[in-house]
Amino acid sequence: MTVLVADENTRRARALSDDLRADPSLRVLSIPAGTALIDAVRRYQPDVILVDMGRADRDALDSIRALSQPALERPVALFVDRDDVELMETAFDIGICSYNVLEAPPDDVKPLLRAAIALYTRFQRTRGELTEAQRQLAEQKLIDQAKRLFMKNENTTEDQAYRWFRRRAMQTAQRIAAVAADYLAAHGRDGTP
Incomplete structure (x- = not known):
């Protein structure tokens, strides 16, 4: 070190x-x-x-x-x-x-050194967890927005909308959030193409 x-x-x-x-x-x-x-x-x-x-x-x-x-x-x-x-x-x-x-x-000084490294490692782990939680939250918000638009456009239930996005994600080998983003881009965030 x-x-x-x-x-x-x-x-x-x-x-x-x-x-x-x-x-x-x-x-x-x-x-x-x-x-x-x-x-x-x-x-x-x-x-x-x-x-x-x-x-x-x-x-x-x-x-x-x-x-x-x-x-x-x-x-x-x-x-x-x-x-x-x-x-x-x-x-x-x-x-x-x-x-x-x-x-x-x-x-x-070695205990101070070890403490600094331990605190740094803990901070990095916590920051990584926070970043991941923020990413998941942003993805869920995007999926929910796309589901609402799909439900409005296709006159479906929330479960039907989610199944459509999940099936589409499997067909295209993408994450559901990516499919939701594509859907919103193609149909406009307010439903207008």
């Missing part, structure tokens, strides 16, 4: 890196001076990122927010020197997995 340490505090960066390097399963990289966080993520493709908010090359959380692009998205653990509720809420809103207030490097 590759860990990218992005910390301008050299003492803490060294302590974090040394602690992580003690684990042979981790490849630990530090951002070279003058390198933007997003450029380092693109270059090194880390599995997880440890970030100190004191980095001078960032404007607030913009660099971390830029990591929300699908190709760059990674679990991010944020280290700050002081507690700030507004910063913490903003950090979680943009996808930070672990928000840690530290005045000195922890004796063992």
